[in-house]
Amino acid sequence: DTGVSQDPRHKITKRGQNVTFRCDPISEHNRLYWYRQTLGQGPEFLTYFQNEAQLEKSRLLSDRFSAERPKGSFSTLEIQRTEQGDSAMYLCASTPLGGQAYNEQFFGPGTRLTVL
């Protein structure tokens, strides 16, 4: 499978715990994005990377959230001290820099987080 992959697919945690999600983009895609999708809503942008550099962060990304892409390949999104309001689907997407596909984003299956 050469698409975007995310792990885990589901995560249930207790309020106050830390969680970490992983995204593996399509090989050679320079840009990687994180979105959050709550029930009945469209995805909302959180942050994106070009290679290992984090170029933009949404105001939705509070100081409890941190994202990394240390080698410019896979990325991790960590949420510290989870709150019930963090319950959502976290989507990862990637896109190559330049070329015909520049304007399209390829999405992974998402990680569904439930905070009890």
Next chain:
Amino acid sequence: AQTVTQSQPEMSVQEAETVTLSCTYDTSESDYYLFWYKQPPSRQMILVIRQEAYKQQNATENRFSVNFQKAAKSFSLKISDSQLGDAAMYFCAYRGPNTGNQFYFGTGTSLTVIP
């Protein structure tokens, strides 16, 4: 920030019939891109069709076509000969030319296909 509005939370269509999903957006930019994504119950988003704002010709992809009205900032999706597999959430999305390639999504339209 740009806003994308989908005013139809739910739509239904008989199998083999045609349905149109509405989308409007707000932007001050002249160059941008518009997309329709499909999100089946398995939740993975799939690109259905896209439109470059500088192109006057409406995009088509097999049974899917768009009606792009730039002046009205309207971007509707028409699905012809609807099939059971078309049942999904459909999201309209906007991407500007200089926004780091992030997408702005609407709230989605849930499409039901009736056999």
